[in-house]
Amino acid sequence: MASRGINKVILIGNLGADPEIRYTQNNTAIANLSIATSESWKDKQTGEPREQTEWHKCVAYRRLAEIAGEYLKKGSKVYVEGRLQTRKWQGQDGVERYTTEIVINEMQMLDGRPGGGQGGGYQSQGQSQGQGQTSGQSGQYQQGGQQQRQPAPQQPQQRPAQRPEPEPFVPDQEFDDDIPF
Amino acid sequence: MASRGINKVILIGNLGADPEIRYTQNNTAIANLSIATSESWKDKQTGEPREQTEWHKCVAYRRLAEIAGEYLKKGSKVYVEGRLQTRKWQGQDGVERYTTEIVINEMQMLDGRPGGGQGGGYQSQGQSQGQGQTSGQSGQYQQGGQQQRQPAPQQPQQRPAQRPEPEPFVPDQEFDDDIPF
Amino acid sequence: MASRGINKVILIGNLGADPEIRYTQNNTAIANLSIATSESWKDKQTGEPREQTEWHKCVAYRRLAEIAGEYLKKGSKVYVEGRLQTRKWQGQDGVERYTTEIVINEMQMLDGRPGGGQGGGYQSQGQSQGQGQTSGQSGQYQQGGQQQRQPAPQQPQQRPAQRPEPEPFVPDQEFDDDIPF
Amino acid sequence: MASRGINKVILIGNLGADPEIRYTQNNTAIANLSIATSESWKDKQTGEPREQTEWHKCVAYRRLAEIAGEYLKKGSKVYVEGRLQTRKWQGQDGVERYTTEIVINEMQMLDGRPGGGQGGGYQSQGQSQGQGQTSGQSGQYQQGGQQQRQPAPQQPQQRPAQRPEPEPFVPDQEFDDDIPF
DNA sequence: TTTT
DNA sequence: TTTT
Numbered sequence: 204m205a206s207r208g209i210n211k212v213i214l215i216g217n218l219g220a221d222p223e224i225r226y227t228q229n230n231t232a233i234a235n236l237s238i239a240t241s242e243s244w245k246d247k248q249t250g251e252p253r254e255q256t257e258w259h260k261c262v263a264y265r266r267l268a269e270i271a272g273e274y275l276k277k278g279s280k281v282y283v284e285g286r287l288q289t290r291k292w293q294g295q296d297g298v299e300r301y302t303t304e305i306v307i308n309e310m311q312m313l314d315g316r317p318g319g320g321q322g323g324g325y326q327s328q329g330q331s332q333g334q335g336q337t338s339g340q341s342g343q344y345q346q347g348g349q350q351q352r353q354p355a356p357q358q359p360q361q362r363p364a365q366r367p368e369p370e371p372f373v374p375d376q377e378f379d380d381d382i383p384f
Numbered sequence: 385m386a387s388r389g390i391n392k393v394i395l396i397g398n399l400g401a402d403p404e405i406r407y408t409q410n411n412t413a414i415a416n417l418s419i420a421t422s423e424s425w426k427d428k429q430t431g432e433p434r435e436q437t438e439w440h441k442c443v444a445y446r447r448l449a450e451i452a453g454e455y456l457k458k459g460s461k462v463y464v465e466g467r468l469q470t471r472k473w474q475g476q477d478g479v480e481r482y483t484t485e486i487v488i489n490e491m492q493m494l495d496g497r498p499g500g501g502q503g504g505g506y507q508s509q510g511q512s513q514g515q516g517q518t519s520g521q522s523g524q525y526q527q528g529g530q531q532q533r534q535p536a537p538q539q540p541q542q543r544p545a546q547r548p549e550p551e552p553f554v555p556d557q558e559f560d561d562d563i564p565f
Numbered sequence: 566m567a568s569r570g571i572n573k574v575i576l577i578g579n580l581g582a583d584p585e586i587r588y589t590q591n592n593t594a595i596a597n598l599s600i601a602t603s604e605s606w607k608d609k610q611t612g613e614p615r616e617q618t619e620w621h622k623c624v625a626y627r628r629l630a631e632i633a634g635e636y637l638k639k640g641s642k643v644y645v646e647g648r649l650q651t652r653k654w655q656g657q658d659g660v661e662r663y664t665t666e667i668v669i670n671e672m673q674m675l676d677g678r679p680g681g682g683q684g685g686g687y688q689s690q691g692q693s694q695g696q697g698q699t700s701g702q703s704g705q706y707q708q709g710g711q712q713q714r715q716p717a718p719q720q721p722q723q724r725p726a727q728r729p730e731p732e733p734f735v736p737d738q739e740f741d742d743d744i745p746f
Numbered sequence: 747m748a749s750r751g752i753n754k755v756i757l758i759g760n761l762g763a764d765p766e767i768r769y770t771q772n773n774t775a776i777a778n779l780s781i782a783t784s785e786s787w788k789d790k791q792t793g794e795p796r797e798q799t800e801w802h803k804c805v806a807y808r809r810l811a812e813i814a815g816e817y818l819k820k821g822s823k824v825y826v827e828g829r830l831q832t833r834k835w836q837g838q839d840g841v842e843r844y845t846t847e848i849v850i851n852e853m854q855m856l857d858g859r860p861g862g863g864q865g866g867g868y869q870s871q872g873q874s875q876g877q878g879q880t881s882g883q884s885g886q887y888q889q890g891g892q893q894q895r896q897p898a899p900q901q902p903q904q905r906p907a908q909r910p911e912p913e914p915f916v917p918d919q920e921f922d923d924d925i926p927f
Numbered sequence: 928t929t930t931t
Numbered sequence: 932t933t934t935t
Contacts, residue, residue: 205423205424205425205866205867205868205931206421206422206423206424206854206866206867207397207398207421207422207423207424207866207867207929207930207931208395208396208397208398208420208421208422208423208854208867208929208930209394209395209396209397209421209463209825209854209867210395210397210421210423210438210440211393211394211395212392212393212394212468213390213392213393213394213575214389214390214391214392215389215390215577215644215673215675216388216389216390216391217388217389239389240387240388240389240390240391241387241388241389242386242387242388242391243386243387243388243685244386257391257467257468257469257470258470259391259468280675282390282577282752286438287393287438287440287468287484288438289438289439289484296479298477298479300481300482301481301482301483302482303468303470303484311577311749311750311751311752313577313642313675323605323748323749323750324748324749324750324751324752325748386685386686386687387673387685387686388673388685388686389673389686390644390673390686394756396825396854396856397929397930398928398929398930399928399929399930400928400929400930401928401929418928418929419929420928420929420930421929421930422929422930422931424866424931435931437928437929437930439928439929458928458929459929459930460929461856461929461930463571463758492568492570492571492758494758494823494856504567504568504569504786504935505567505568505569505570505571506567567785567786567787567935568783568784568785568786569759569760569783569784569785569786569933569934569935570757570758570759570760570782570783570784570785570933570934571756571757571758571759571783571825572757572759572783572785572800572802573755573756573757574754574755574756574830575752575754575755575756576751576752576753576754577751577752578750578751578752578753579750579751601751602749602750602751602752602753603749603750603751604748604749604750604751604753605748605749605750606748619753619829619830619831619832620832621753621830644752648800649755649800649802649830649846650800651800651801651846658841660839660841662843662844663843663844663845664844665830665832665846759933759934760932760933760934761932761933761934762932762933762934763932763933780932780933781933782932782933782934783933783934784933784934784935786935797935799932799933799934801932801933820932820933821933821934822933823933823934866931
């Protein structure tokens with residue numbers, strides 16, 4: 204991988220909803236996360252307190268997606284690091300739209316979680332902005348990870364897309380880390 | 385300012401075009417930058433070299449906007465740091481759209497520039513995700529900065545928006561640094 | 566402020582001890598934080614689980630220092646952002662030593678805290694790597710902030726430095742945000 | 747790899763000297779970089795311009811080290827990302843000392859370089875804070891990379907350590923990317 | 928639309 | 932020790 208430039212996003216925020224997990228025909232997991240960050244300040248003119256919340260569309264692939272599905276839920280506080288990616292898509296109305304997402308390559312739970320502990324960190328196995336993996340590594344992914352991992356459901360979950368959504372594209376170059384907690 | 389969460393973007397890339405500078409009725413400068421970051425890798429299947437470029441819409445206000453207008457141009461390599469902000473707008477076709485931008489709060493030229501030197505760094509005076517400034521500081525802004533700064537043109541420059549663009553919103557909480565090179 | 570270069574540190578970790586707060590003769594608060602980040606992995610050779618903890622010396626000034634003293638304690642999980650600074654000092658044995666610290670300019674509690682809520686974020690009022698403030702702002706600091714703030718103790722707290730420590734140096738250019746939660 | 751916490755450093759600065767490359771008995775390359783970041787401001791009291799330079803000790807391993815040796819030199823402007831690591835060592839005088847370094851996991855040249863182009867980005871193959879690689883990848887490292895790469899010199903280069911330096915420790919978990927420009 |  |  205060689206990159207010309209840096210494309211990095213760092214967020215700490217809370218999930219506005221449970222992660223939406225689906226699977227490609229290839230059985231690759233994809234997780235969509237909606238993460239809120241907010242700021243509050245006093246209006247300079249009126250002195251009144253104000254607050255603004257920003258919602259970030261985030262997407263994780265493969266192992267990171269599965270971890271998100273397992274450990275995160277509505278309200279979870281999470282650190283994510285990734286890169287910005289804008290996709291063009293066409294709604295059912297034929298209108299072209301653009302959606303900007305954060306493609307997650309590192310994730311860390313900041314909440315306590317049921318089983319004790321306070322959450323660890325996960326990274327996609329690929330480089331943070333990286334591509335160009337060799338096939339040897341996807342084998343590592345296959346064998347690795349959360350032991351006893353359930354196979355992905357045969358009936359892929361769909362997220363109920365009120366607003367028509369772009370087709371899922373899974374970059375072949377994103378890999379994730381297979382080492383459990 | 386108090387924020388719940390972190391919303392941070394770091395980019396290093398090249399401008400795809402000269403910065404577009406315009407001014408509000410208030411005479412506040414706004415700069416729109418289009419910054420490319422790209423990555424190249426070898427396709428895992430075919431072994432062929434591939435490249436993907438990501439285009440980032442960035443916006444700077446006030447002093448940072450003026451500096452961008454003065455020192456950056458098409459092709460310039462630049463470091464920017466900021467926060468993600470998604471705005472909703474309605475095209476002339478009546479369709480709602482969303483645009484995600486990076487609101488710049490720090491900027492640093494990485495190119496040599498004509499007058500010698502290699503460019504310094506600039507930050508918005510406000511906090512990176514911050515708000516809640518007192519009015520005293522805007523005075524500082526007035527008196528400060530690049531000496532001999534020309535007054536903003538009476539005929540505000542418009543960027544030729546092929547694709548209808550949202551109305552410019554200038555947050556009252558963004559300030560910039562007034563200290564020249 | 567103009568900077569040539571970027572000097573940025575981002576940590577999420579836990580405090581190994583309560584913050585150590587002291588005050589300069591000027592009554593400026595200084596907080597020393599010791600923050601741990603750790604990583605665990607499996608040894609490539611032996612397959613055994615390993616863990617390594619890194620301890621980071623962090624320092625905050627003024628309002629940020631006071632906030633640290635009020636809200637953080639041993640075990641607290643915290644996000645800090647700052648810049649690296651290495652100071653030279655001489656121990657009682659006459660030997661020159663160097664200490665590298667993170668000078669905090671943004672801080673965010675990631676733990677739930679007693680009074681409800683989950684902690685907000687704070688930033689030094691100055692620019693992240695910034696200097697060159699006008700005096701007008703220190704007034705803002707004086708009037709601002711956590712209401713009913715107690716005056717700093719007349720008897721400055723000293724941290725019990727087993728290992729001789731460098732003299733505290735408070736940069737006149739670091740300011741902090743005066744806006745409470 | 748699982749990490750509890752985030753330990754991230756981002757620098758843009760200039761090399762104060764050519765990279766110092768040496769090799770372990772294992773023939774693993776290690777590069778030591780000294781990177782300057784500086785800030786300038788006007789003294790609040792006197793109004794005089796001031797400048798402060800911070801020097802950062804950085805270290806890269808394996809492929810990244812070799813790339814640093816090939817493409818960077820005194821004065822080069824570079825982006826590095828890595829993690830903080832403090833090592834304890836004992837000088838010849840028997841005194842214990844601590845040295846804090848940035849262990850680089852991503853590097854990007856920001857200067858034009860002789861052969862045209864303006865430099866690409868490189869990442870260590872491992873995760874940014876990561877460990878737990880399989881041995882399969884080190885093979886990839888062996889075959890990969892800059893074609894015609896010279897074998898490491900049999901007489902390992904030593905850096906002329908005026909000030910006694912700690913023994914080089916090469917973490918077995920750091921890998922680098924083997925994909926050339 | 929940039930850059931290599 | 933760099934850079935401007």
